[in-house]
Amino acid sequence: xxxxxxxxxxxxxxxxxxxxxxxxxxxxxxxxxxxxxxxxxxxxxxxxxxxxxxxxxxxxxxxxxxxxxxxxxxxxxxxxxxxxxxxxxxxxxxxxxxxxxxxxxxxxxxxxxxxxxxxxxxxxxxxxxxxxxxxxxxxxxxxxxxxxxxxxxxxxxxxxxxxxxxxxxxxxxxxxxxxxxxxxxxxxxxxxxxxxxxxxxxxxxxxxxxxxxxxxxxxxxxxxxxxxxxxxxxxxxxxxxxxxxxxxxxxxxxxxxxxxxxxxxxxxxxxxxxxxxxxxxxxxxxxxxxxxxxxxxxxxxxxxxxxxxxxxxxxxxxxxxxxxxxxxxxxxxxxxxx
Numbered sequence: 001x002x003x004x005x006x007x008x009x010x011x012x013x014x015x016x017x018x019x020x021x022x023x024x025x026x027x028x029x030x031x032x033x034x035x036x037x038x039x040x041x042x043x044x045x046x047x048x049x050x051x052x053x054x055x056x057x058x059x060x061x062x063x064x065x066x067x068x069x070x071x072x073x074x075x076x077x078x079x080x081x082x083x084x085x086x087x088x089x090x091x092x093x094x095x096x097x098x099x100x101x102x103x104x105x106x107x108x109x110x111x112x113x114x115x116x117x118x119x120x121x122x123x124x125x126x127x128x129x130x131x132x133x134x135x136x137x138x139x140x141x142x143x144x145x146x147x148x149x150x151x152x153x154x155x156x157x158x159x160x161x162x163x164x165x166x167x168x169x170x171x172x173x174x175x176x177x178x179x180x181x182x183x184x185x186x187x188x189x190x191x192x193x194x195x196x197x198x199x200x201x202x203x204x205x206x207x208x209x210x211x212x213x214x215x216x217x218x219x220x221x222x223x224x225x226x227x228x229x230x231x232x233x234x235x236x237x238x239x240x241x242x243x244x245x246x247x248x249x250x251x252x253x254x255x256x257x258x259x260x261x262x263x264x265x266x267x268x269x270x271x272x273x274x275x276x277x278x279x280x281x282x283x284x285x286x287x288x289x290x291x292x293x294x295x296x297x298x299x300x301x302x303x304x305x306x307x308x309x310x311x312x313x314x315x316x317x318x319x320x321x322x323x324x325x326x327x328x329x330x331x332x333x334x335x336x337x338x
Contacts, residue, residue, distance in 0.1 A: 062266050062267075062270055062320050062321060062323075062324040063321045063324045064321065065270065065273070065317040065318070065320050065321040066186055066317070066318050066321030066322065068314075068317060069183075069273070069313075069314045069315065069316070069317025069318035069319075069320075069321060070125050070126075070131075070183060070186065070314065070318060071125075071126060071314070072277075072310060072311070072313055072314030072317065073122075073125065073179070073183055073311050073314030073315055073318065074121075074122040074123070074125035074126045074314070075122065075126075075310065075314075076122075076307045076308065076309075076310035076311030076312075076314060077118050077119075077121055077122040077125075077138070077307075077311055078118065078119050078122035078123070079306075079307040079310070080092055080118055080304065080307045080308070080311070081114075081115040081116065081117070081118025081119040081121075081122065082115065082119065083115075083300060083303055083304065083307065084111050084112070084114060084115030084118070085111070085112060085115050086300065087111070087300045088107070088108050088111050089107065089111050090110060090111055090114050090145055090146070091300065091304055092114075092118070092142050092145075092146055092173070092176065114141065114145070117137075117138065117141065118138065120134065121134040121135060121137070121138045125183065128187070131183075131184070131187045132184045132185075132187035132188045132191075133184075135180045135181075135183045135184040135187075136180065136181065136184045136204075138180050139176075139177045139178070139179075139180030139181050139184070140177075142173060142176050142177045142180065143173075143174070143177040146173040146176075146177075147170060147173045147174055147177070150173075151167060151169060151170035151173060152170075154167070154170075155167055155170060165218065165221065165222075166222060166225070168215075168218060168219060168222055171211075171214055171215040171218045171219075172215055172308070174211045174214070174215065175211050175212050175214070175215035175312070176308070176311070176312075177211065178207050178208035178209070178210070178211030178212055179208060179211075179212065179311070179312065179315035181204040181205070181207055181208045182204065182205055182208035182209070182212075182315055182318055182319050182322065183314075183315065183318050184204060185201040185202075185204040185205045185208070185322065186318050186321070186322055188201050188204075189201050189322065205319070205322060208315075208319065209259045209260075209265065209269075209319060212256075212259060212315070212316070212319070213256045213257070213259040213260055214256070215256070216252045216253070216255045216256030216259070216272065217252070217253055217256035217257065218256075219252045219256075220248075220249045220250070220251075220252030220253035220256060221249075221253070223245055223246070223248055223249030223252065224246070224249050227242065227245050227246070227249075230245045230248070230249075231244075231245045233283060233287070234283075235282060235283060235286060238282075248275075251271075251272075251275055254268070255268050255269075255271065255272035255275070256268075258271075258272075259272075259319075262323070265319070265320075265323040266319075266320045266321075266323035266324040267320070269316045269317070269319040269320035269323060270316070270317065270320035272316045273312075273313045273314070273315075273316030273317040273320060274313075276309050276312050276313040276316065277309075277310075277313040279309055280306065280309040280310050280313060284302070284305045284306040284309050285306055287302055287305070288302040288303050288305070288306050
């Protein structure tokens with residue numbers, strides 16, 4: 001531990017000396033760190049040092065959502081990968097248009113290859129083996145093959161700005177991509193390193209919450225616009241379907257808006273994750289089980305909704321945990337968490 005403390009002091013620049021003291025690995029190192037700061041490395045820095053004893057800070061409850069959120073995300077991604085073997089297509093972000101899909105050379109090979117990649121990525125997240133790199137690669141593949149190749153050409157052939165607003169599948173694809181970046185950042189932050197010099201962890205998380213916010217807000221508006229369709233999604237055993245349609249619309253708008261502001265981001269993410277997890281259990285699973293096949297072909301779209309909603313809930317839990325991680329592992333006794 002003495003070696004670690006001295007190494008911190010040697011590597012930290014002058015302005016971060018005090019941060020090194022406050023982030024000391026163990027309260028017992030405080031005297032050693034201050035002594036070296038005074039006598040050896042940064043004699044002018046110690047006027048800034050907080051002399052109060054250091055005490056360990058327990059992670060906040062919301063911060064504890066990161067690990068279970070990763071597992072939920074990973075299981076959903078693995079299920080989507082397995083589903084591709086049955087659908088024989090690249091289905092992340094919803095199925096491609098028939099004309100686009102038919103034009104893909106070696107379509108089945110690509111479906112199996114990309115499905116295997118999703119499964120491997122999910123396992124990497126669960127086992128914490130190269131998980132950050134794997135999820136970034138997965139996010140980029142979703143962006144390229146679902147958004148750029150599938151949705152972007154369709155979005156350029158619109159008649160009005162309002163038509164652009166209802167491309168919910170496109171925004172869902174971008175949100176999945178951004179969610180993968182958030183999960184990746186959680187692993188890099190855990191190891192105290194960035195993904196690379198251009199896309200730092202903060203950049204990855206920022207891209208993620210922006211895309212998630214856009215998706216939630218667009219879904220909220222769509223609930224009002226297509227209320228007659230959405231109310232049929234409410235299970236029959238739940239009364240007042242229109243009420244719950246509008247309630248969900250307001251909740252989606254509130255969640256998307258809450259993600260924009262740092263002060264409300266962790267709670268907006270946590271509550272959105274809980275809301276979508278409830279939809280996963282109460283809405284998506286029953287629909288996928290009960291809806292009859294079409295021309296003897298299973299409704300893969302319904303099962304995509306099941307696994308996508310599960311993955312999204314995990315993404316929101318990870319974001320909630322990252323957004324609550326402003327506190328250090330140690331802080332001066334009697335002071336608020338920093």
